Amino acid sequence: MMKNKITKTIIKKTKIHGNGIFAGENIPKGRRIIEYIGEKITKSEAEKRIKEIDKKAKTSGIKGAYYIFELSNKYDLDGNVPYNKAKYINHSCEPNCETIDEDGKIWIAAAREIKKGEELTYDYCFDFDVDEYKDSPCNCGSDNCIGYIIAKKDRKKLLKYSQPIKFFCYSPPI
Numbered sequence: 001m002m003k004n005k006i007t008k009t010i011i012k013k014t015k016i017h018g019n020g021i022f023a024g025e026n027i028p029k030g031r032r033i034i035e036y037i038g039e040k041i042t043k044s045e046a047e048k049r050i051k052e053i054d055k056k057a058k059t060s061g062i063k064g065a066y067y068i069f070e071l072s073n074k075y076d077l078d079g080n081v082p083y084n085k086a087k088y089i090n091h092s093c094e095p096n097c098e099t100i101d102e103d104g105k106i107w108i109a110a111a112r113e114i115k116k117g118e119e120l121t122y123d124y125c126f127d128f129d130v131d132e133y134k135d136s137p138c139n140c141g142s143d144n145c146i147g148y149i150i151a152k153k154d155r156k157k158l159l160k161y162s163q164p165i166k167f168f169c170y171s172p173p174i
């Protein structure tokens with residue numbers, strides 16, 4: 001029962017990016033805080049929507065925002081609906097929340113104990129893409145911030161990529 005208690009949260013401006021969600025009370029580890037809700041769509045529909053947003057962003061000059069949550073290799077969840085409060089949760093390189101799939105429902109749950117007033121964050125799990133990673137800078141401010149929104153599993157790829165490549169030349173004796 002504890003797990004499904006409604007948790008008090010507050011939406012307000014944050015240092016990380018735009019609006020964020022803050023804990024309105026102390027939250028124990030493991031509690032489901034908020035459900036990520038939206039419209040269940042196919043991958044091809046999601047791609048279409050992303051392309052449309054990119055197109056609009058190019059003509060208006062304002063960076064577009066999408067809230068597509070990957071459900072499976074067939075379906076995505078478009079969280080860009082007014083009733084989805086969870087879309088305001090920012091990414092962090094050291095998040096205090098995690099996402100849990102419970103019978104097809106996506107929950108943002110406390111990955112550790114969270115103190116009242118802390119901003120809620122989770123790992124957006126963006127794959128590392130050489131051509132696109134610079135479009136998503138990270139301002140999470142954590143000690144281990146890598147500077148871009150990249151899934152934890154892919155962060156090593158960025159480090160490898162940004163390291164200068166050293167060439168050792170060996171001239172064989174004539």
Ligand SMILES: [Zn+2]
Binds near residue numbers: 092138141142148
């Ligand atoms: Zn960061």
